[in-house]
Amino acid sequence: MIIDGDINQFFRNFFRDGGAQAFLLVGDGGETENLLMRYLACYDKSFCKKCEACQSESFLGARVYEGESLKIEDAREIQFAANQTALYGSKIFRIKSGYLAPDAQTTLLKTIEEPHPETYFVISLASDASLSLPLLSRLTVFKKSKQDEKAEISKFKLNLEDIGALAQNRDEAEEVFRKIEAWMEPKIRTLNTDSAMLFLGFAEDYFEIKKRFFERTYSPKMLLEHLALSKHYIE
Ligand SMILES: [Zn+2]
Known part of the structure; x- marks a missing residue:
């Protein structure tokens, strides 16, 4: 998926069917990620500005995985947590690691194949080159691109x-x-x-x-x- 211009309108249209739950942002400066997070967190999926999630400064229900690499232990933790029922609102796993270990990718793939409702995965990477094709194919990709x-x-x-x-x-x-x-x-x-x-x-x-x-x-x-x-x- 290639993005520029009116991102808000794009999200509104794209999510009308409620389809995608796992996303990959490639080479994003944080702007698209932030919008996507806000969109997914909103109780109304609309940037409503009224719900508890929209009014909150931080992202309620978001778990962040940062650092050099996402290891198998992290992926198992995500798998476990993703299978628990959310207390309220959306549950969002935000993965900002520089690299996703191959065994972590396999576990992640299993986790995102059958996600619970209102459970989302947002992965940000500088490049998608290290991702396995099966994992990549299940992600909705937002990528800045050339003309x-x-x-x-x-x-x-x-x-x-x-x-x-x-x-x-x-x-x-x-x-x-x-x-x-x-x-x-x-x-x-x-x-x-x-x-x-x-x-x-x-x-x-x-x-x-x-x-x-x-x-x-x-x-x-x-x-x-x-x-x-x-x-x-x-x-
Ligand atoms: Zn809202």
Whole structure:
């Protein structure tokens, strides 16, 4: 996901379906992270400015993991805490370690695969290069990017004829979901009343397909074909 400009509006649109619970911020100066935290903490998920979380100076219910690296012990602690029911409001795990140990990543992956409601994971890293592909594929990524990458993403096409080959390779199929999210983001910001309904229909389809893909309840080929048709319809 690539961000600049009107982040507030972006969050409001993006979370309308309540889908994502685990996030990765790459190369963020803290600005996006802060907004995301405020958004997730709000009882109303709206930057309402009225609820207890919005009025608080600090982030209630947030646990911060900082330092050189996130170790397996930290990941186990997160796993344990994430499985406890929150007393009130959102529970947010904020991971700002420079490096995530491979075994910690495996535990983290298990934890974020089936999160409790109102439980969120916000990981900030300078680069996503050290993350395993399975973990990366389950994170909603916010990444600052250059103009040329942006132009390339906006032209992203998912062609029906490519799907047979894509579906053979799970990594490549997972990459499709990342590209679709990056492609959706600038679209969300330019919605008007006519295009919004169509787009929301697509977004609903998209999150349902993504969920089934990662749950492995349907064949990747079938899901990607559905996604390609759905995307074609709004282009
Ligand atoms: Zn609020």
